[in-house]
Structure formats: structure tokens, C-alpha cells
Amino acid sequence: MNVCHHLDDATLLRYASGGLDEAFSTVVASHIAMCDECRHAARSAEAIGGYLLEDGEPEVLSTGAFDRIMERLDSASAPAAEPVAPEPTGDVPLPLRRFVGHSLDAVSWKTVAPGVRKHAIALPSGSASSLYMLSIAPGKAVPEHGHGGDEMTLILSGAYQDALGRFGPGDIADLDEHVEHQPKVEPGEPCICLVATEAPTRFKGLFSRLLQPLVGI
């Protein structure tokens, strides 16, 4: 899979240290299942987590600390075992299958706006964030919006383009709060994505913007 847009280091470290809730963990784990590069990086991040626990250092790393620790790991550690390859059958990443099964074709969609279908994923009560899938029609544009550091989107099939480039299967939009973008789904097939959003919704994320023409926000 030709993945171009990856998790950032801070997200990988939070994931590896157990600092993400179930919704965000599922999106991160699903990307890792689709991305060799981040699978290797996650393995290193777990090792870093071990270092931090041993040293008793705070969770937040200073600038450059990640690279320094990576150098230590590269020079010190024995070759890691080969990562387990994702299960070949089905087009749903393994970490998502316990919620929606193994086939995107089998997902039950609910139309929520013209050209937009949604499948909400029930998480155990107490989860701070929501997790859902969207299927957005070919050619549909999403009004420009920013991210508050509170939304993460993984493309499962289809593709969209925005100022940051093309996002196709396996790509993740793990954007910081200053990024404003205006995705447009490519023609030909719907763009199906997995989204984690912090609750309560702040009316500026991808899904809210798709609803904008309906509710006038």
C-alpha cells in the first residue's frame, strides 16, 4: 500500500504509552495495520516508552529528544522481530474488524446529508471521544475547515485531495490545529474514511462541515 500521509511522532508516542482513548487508538492502530513505516515506528515508540518508564521522565519530550532516542535504539538494539503482516483477506483493517466486520461492503450506512453516509461505531460507555465512518460521494467538496487537534481521519478506500495533497487508502490526516483545508473527493468512487473526534463536537470538524448546508452553521 502506497501510504503518503503518516502519524506524527507525538501521536505515535501517545499511542505507544497508552495515552490515547479507544476512538483515537482504533484509528491509529488501523493506520498502523495499513502502513509498514508507522508499524516500525510504533515498535520503536514502544521501546521509547520503556526508556521513559525506566528513567522516570515526563511524558512530553523536548524537541529533538525523539531523534536522539531513535539513534540510541538504532545503535543499541538487536534487530526486532519482523512485524506480523496484516491479515490478507478483507478490506477493513484488523483493529476495526471487531466493530464493523471484515468487509466495507457489509457496513450499514445511514444517509445524513446529500452525498454523505455515516456509520456510528458504539464504544464502551465512558469513552471521551466518538468514532465513526463516513462514505462521501465522488466529487463532493467539504467546506474549508480547521482541526482543533481533536479529529483524526484515516482513508479506507477512495481518495480526496486538498491543499496538503492527495489522501488515498491508508493515508491519515493527523493535523494540528492550525491547518485549514478543503478536501474534495475524487471522481469515480466514494471516499470511505474512519474518523475519531473528541466530544463534544466543536462544529468545525469534517463531519460538521459536511452537515453545514443542512443546518446552517
Ligand SMILES: [Zn+2]
Ligand atoms: Zn504511516
